[in-house]
Each structure stands twice: as structure tokens, then as C-alpha cells.
Amino acid sequence: MSDLITRGMILLDLEANDKNEVIQKLSKVIESQGRLIALEGFLEQVNKREETFPTSIGFNVAIPHGKCDSVRKAALAFARLKNEVKWSEDENAKYVFLIGVSEKEAGNKHLQILAQLSRNIMKEEFRERLEQSESIEEILSILSFDEIA
Numbered sequence: 001m002s003d004l005i006t007r008g009m010i011l012l013d014l015e016a017n018d019k020n021e022v023i024q025k026l027s028k029v030i031e032s033q034g035r036l037i038a039l040e041g042f043l044e045q046v047n048k049r050e051e052t053f054p055t056s057i058g059f060n061v062a063i064p065h066g067k068c069d070s071v072r073k074a075a076l077a078f079a080r081l082k083n084e085v086k087w088s089e090d091e092n093a094k095y096v097f098l099i100g101v102s103e104k105e106a107g108n109k110h111l112q113i114l115a116q117l118s119r120n121i122m123k124e125e126f127r128e129r130l131e132q133s134e135s136i137e138e139i140l141s142i143l144s145f146d147e148i149a
Contacts, residue, residue: 004113005143008033009077010136016079019087023047023064026077026098034072035100041070042100054088061121062087063114065099067106074109075100078139080130095130 009029016022023046031039045066049055056062077098084092097117101110120126126142133139 004074004076005078005140006033007136007140009075010139010143011077011079012133012136012139013082014079015082016085018085019050019062019064019093020047022079022081022085022093022096023050023098026064026079026096027100029077030075030098030100033075035075036070037072038070041068042066044068045070046098046100054091056087056091056093057118057121058091059121059127060084060092060094061097061127062091062093062095063097063099063117065101065110065114067101067103067110069103071100071102071105074102074105074113076113076143078143080133080139095127 011029014025016025024043027039027043030036036042045068046064050064055064079096081094084094087093099113129142133142
């Protein structure tokens, strides 16, 4: 997991008015780290997925994702929002993990990331650590391979 997320892909206390703004800000963070070939193509895929089925999974967590050729290198960006935003008809999100993978990595890599995140999100201790962390370094440590494996 450590090659997927860097210090520059973590946003703490992010202010956003809605899920589209969260997705856009996280996508720009991934782009700024050289992980995207085309920001607009990636955003289009992520938004298309959200329209089909919102990616909120409970526990105030959402895991939007895009699988497309606009991704140069697999990436995971994380935002802890200052205030919850409405993510789906009946769920809000405060913790958002944005996954980007290329088409050629879509199968195994995408599913592996989702599985590892999902297992940890089910753990109350993991969610509490995300909430209580005071620095990007702490979040990076929580999301490191050793913590997620």
C-alpha cells in the first residue's frame, strides 16, 4: 500500500460543499503527484461510477474510484473532511479514499486495494485513529502497507 499513497495525497480537515467538490480536490491531488495522464478523463470515470452506484460504505466513509487509461500509476488519496458531506441518498461521508488505477491494473490491483481498505474500515480502532490523527505523517503511517495488510 505504501507505493499507492504519499504525503502529498493526504488532505486533513478538507473543506468541501459536496461530494463532487471532494472528488475534484482529491483528483487534483493525485494529478499533482504525477499519477494521472488526463485529469478530465479520470474525473469523468469517477463521476460515472458515482452516478451508477454511490460509493459510500457506511461508517461515514466513501471510496470513490476510477479505472481508466487516464491513470499513469495506481494511486490512493485520502481526505478527512472538516464537515460531513451528503454522499448518497441516505449516507454522509467524512472520510474519503479516492482510488485511481489504469485499465490494465483494474482487476487485481483495484480489488486488492478495495479489499484491504474495507477490512480495515470495519475495525473501530482504525476509524478512531483516522479521526484522532493530528498530522499527515500519522495518517500515512495508518495507511502504510504494514497497517493495512
